Amino acid sequence: xxxxxxxxxxxxxxxxxxxxxxxxxxxxxxxxxxxxxxxxxxxxxxxxxxxxxxxxxxxxxxxxxxxxxxxxxxxxxxxxxxxxxxxxxxxxxxxxxxxxxxxxxxxxxxxxxxxxxxxxxxxxxxxxxxxxxxxxxxxxxxxxxxxxxxxxxxxxxxxxxxxxxxxxxxxxxxxxxxxxxxxxxxxxxxxxxxxxxxxxxxxxxxxxxxxxxxxxxxxxxxxxxxxxxxxxxxxxxxxxxxxxxxxxxxxxxxxxxxxxxxxxxxxxxxxxxxxxxxxxxxxxxxxxxxxxxxxxxxxxxxxxxxxxxxxxxxxxxxxxxxxxxxxxxxxxxxxxxxxxxxxxxxxxxxxxxx
Numbered sequence: 150x151x152x153x154x155x156x157x158x159x160x161x162x163x164x165x166x167x168x169x170x171x172x173x174x175x176x177x178x179x180x181x182x183x184x185x186x187x188x189x190x191x192x193x194x195x196x197x198x199x200x201x202x203x204x205x206x207x208x209x210x211x212x213x214x215x216x217x218x219x220x221x222x223x224x225x226x227x228x229x230x231x232x233x234x235x236x237x238x239x240x241x242x243x244x245x246x247x248x249x250x251x252x253x254x255x256x257x258x259x260x261x262x263x264x265x266x267x268x269x270x271x272x273x274x275x276x277x278x279x280x281x282x283x284x285x286x287x288x289x290x291x292x293x294x295x296x297x298x299x300x301x302x303x304x305x306x307x308x309x310x311x312x313x314x315x316x317x318x319x320x321x322x323x324x325x326x327x328x329x330x331x332x333x334x335x336x337x338x339x340x341x342x343x344x345x346x347x348x349x350x351x352x353x354x355x356x357x358x359x360x361x362x363x364x365x366x367x368x369x370x371x372x373x374x375x376x377x378x379x380x381x382x383x384x385x386x387x388x389x390x391x392x393x394x395x396x397x398x399x400x401x402x403x404x405x406x407x408x409x410x411x412x413x414x415x416x417x418x419x420x421x422x423x424x425x426x427x428x429x430x431x432x433x434x435x436x437x438x439x440x441x442x443x444x445x446x447x448x449x450x451x452x453x454x455x456x457x458x459x460x461x462x463x464x465x466x467x468x469x470x471x472x473x474x475x476x477x478x479x480x481x482x483x484x485x486x487x488x489x490x491x492x493x494x495x496x497x498x499x500x501x502x503x
């Protein structure tokens with residue numbers, strides 16, 4: 150069983166500005182296991198960035214306890230790990246950002262080497278390490294290019310190489326793909342997954358996009374107004390979201406909202422027959438293996454017209470949803486709905502025939 154790499158216990162962060170008191174983070178507890186890819190998602194102002202500064206040991210919480218690895222770093226509003234030990238701990242936490250933060254007058258090679266300026270490595274060892282890091286992120290052929298000569302994705306790869314220079318145990322991504330196009334975002338996420346596997350890195354993804362969480366994370370915490378409102382495995386959160394904000398994030402990530410707008414414009418839905426129901430089906434795990442729609446036709450003579458379908462693999466488990474028009478006799482429709490829900494599929498009636 151993996152050990153805990155990051156443990157935040159009842160974290161409060163309060164700022165005093167003139168006559169205002171701002172509660173940026175309120176009673177947040179998070180446990181992140183070694184080697185996990187953990188997502189913290191929320192809109193602007195949710196408290197994500199403030200929480201990051203606690204994780205990377207730049208912000209002492211007003212109250213609560215922070216444990217990184219085996220060391221209690223902050224507790225009861227005080228620094229517990231000071232001086233050289235705290236600096237060493239910070240070196241083991243790499244950061245990548247939305248706007249890359251590269252030095253424009255330095256090449257890719259020099260940007261990565263800059264992170265090693267306080268290293269104990271010899272000059273030759275530093276040169277070798279920089280080459281290895283650029284190779285690791287797929288930029289060995291761009292080592293002598295300046296940031297202005299690189300694409301957004303290439304700049305982020307340089308930033309990732311730089312963040313890995315001091316062999317961190319933790320890599321924090323603070324909205325690092327927000328400035329990238331969808332294709333490049335996928336490539337960077339794939340790179341982070343590879344680094345997670347190859348190096349055993351614990352990765353914390355700070356984002357406002359649930360799509361990012363869906364694509365890469367193992368667990369996710371949802372924040373709103375400084376509070377942690379929901380937390381669990383990506384499979385749990387996507388298959389059974391509890392909070393309205395989480396449900397909103399997931400609808401955007403899966404594209405079901407856009408699909409429903411298009412579906413509502415179809416003639417079959419506008420003029421839904423009296424013996425029909427428009428239903429949304431959500432299913433996970435073994436339910437995806439069952440030919441349930443075929444089964445309800447055989448048993449109840451209820452036909453299914455599939456208007457939308459989507460299936461994804463989350464944490465090695467198939468998860469999907471459909472929008473279907475079910476048609477049949479009144480009693481048969483009721484029996485078919487019971488059969489569907491009895492098989493472990495969540496059924497929501499969106500519209501009944503007039």
